[in-house]
Amino acid sequence: MKPTVGFIGLGLMGTPMCRNLLKAGFPVVVWNRTREKTEELARENAQFDVKVGTNPRETAAKADVLITIVSDPPALEEVLWGRDGAMEGLRRGSTYIDSSTVSPALARKIGAACTERGVGFLDAPVTGGTWGAEKGELVFMVGGEKEVLERAKPALQTMAKHIFLLGPTGAGQTVKLAMNLILALQVDALAEALALVTTAGVPGERLIEVLQSSMARAGVLDVKAPLMLKNEFPPSFPLRLMHKDIALALDLAKQHAITLPAAAAAYSTYDAVKKSSTDDPDFAAVARFWKKS
Numbered sequence: 653m654k655p656t657v658g659f660i661g662l663g664l665m666g667t668p669m670c671r672n673l674l675k676a677g678f679p680v681v682v683w684n685r686t687r688e689k690t691e692e693l694a695r696e697n698a699q700f701d702v703k704v705g706t707n708p709r710e711t712a713a714k715a716d717v718l719i720t721i722v723s724d725p726p727a728l729e730e731v732l733w734g735r736d737g738a739m740e741g742l743r744r745g746s747t748y749i750d751s752s753t754v755s756p757a758l759a760r761k762i763g764a765a766c767t768e769r770g771v772g773f774l775d776a777p778v779t780g781g782t783w784g785a786e787k788g789e790l791v792f793m794v795g796g797e798k799e800v801l802e803r804a805k806p807a808l809q810t811m812a813k814h815i816f817l818l819g820p821t822g823a824g825q826t827v828k829l830a831m832n833l834i835l836a837l838q839v840d841a842l843a844e845a846l847a848l849v850t851t852a853g854v855p856g857e858r859l860i861e862v863l864q865s866s867m868a869r870a871g872v873l874d875v876k877a878p879l880m881l882k883n884e885f886p887p888s889f890p891l892r893l894m895h896k897d898i899a900l901a902l903d904l905a906k907q908h909a910i911t912l913p914a915a916a917a918a919y920s921t922y923d924a925v926k927k928s929s930t931d932d933p934d935f936a937a938v939a940r941f942w943k944k945s
């Protein structure tokens with residue numbers, strides 16, 4: 653018998669992650685703030701053992717392993733400590749994995765609350781995007797104890813390509829914020845370079861060709877450059893979430909009394925595009941900064 657997984661958060665990432673758990677034969681109880689998404693997932697996966705939870709507390713109470721993946725720190729606090737929050741429902745001896753990207757400080761607050769309840773906790777944010785979530789090829793950056801991770805591995809492995817244990821609670825979030833900072837800066841730099849060459853009369857495609865054969869070659873060129881060249885930004889990793897992650901990284905830097913000048917500059921650019929966008933674009937839409945000026 654596989655352990656029952658409670659799964660909270662059926663967004664762009666959570667939905668495919670949850671499907672992979674079901675396909676691997678885990679019984680799953682799902683809960684999402686917008687209930688239609690939960691019902692849709694249950695309907696589409698009726699051949700598997702999927703149940704719809706009434707609220708976060710009841711979902712956690714039914715779980716041997718609880719997984720959450722929601723937008724940001726306020727969303728996670730709401731799910732855990734809001735009305736009928738999941739924290740109240742978590743059973744002694746169970747395991748709780750949070751895969752949202754939040755602050756290391758919030759991860760440590762959750763870790764302390766879990767310890768009090770006799771629950772094993774891992775902060776386990778992910779990278780790999782919606783594509784990685786669909787393929788079950790995410791990279792998990794984990795903070796917590798090795799024994800807790802060993803217990804969680806069978807469930808995590810249905811969604812993972814690599815699982816890195818990086819240190820105590822909060823270490824997963826710390827590395828995730830640093831990693832996303834590099835992605836934010838790379839895509840911002842690419843948008844700047846494209847603005848420069850196209851304004852100077854050289855087609856953007858020619859810049860990308862050259863970059864692909866240079867030391868500046870990077871994964872973002874394959875994934876984000878085509879969107880920028882077409883000026884189309886369907887959300888895969890939404891700009892609003894990258895904006896949140898740069899802010900979290902800047903907060904963390906402040907707590908440790910260091911300055912991140914490049915991150916601060918990139919934040920202003922993403923912030924301007926977020927404020928002027930009326931849709932919910934991918935973070936590659938940072939390129940719009942130069943379109944409107």
Ligand SMILES: NC(=O)c1ccc[n+]([C@@H]2O[C@H](COP(=O)([O-])OP(=O)(O)OC[C@H]3O[C@@H](n4cnc5c(N)ncnc54)[C@H](OP(=O)(O)O)[C@@H]3O)[C@@H](O)[C@H]2O)c1
Nearest residue numbers: 661662663664665685686722723727752753781782888889
């Ligand atoms: N998208 C990516 O490529 C990617 C990659 C790596 C990591 N991440 C991280 O993974 C997390 C989820 O990302 P996503 O792309 O799946 O986001 P998303 O599509 O915006 O989904 C967000 C989820 O959070 C829920 N939520 C938001 N506010 C809530 C609240 N106050 N109470 C309860 N639930 C709430 C939403 O519920 P509703 O359905 O009701 O709105 C939805 O299920 C984020 O922390 C993000 O930074 C994303």
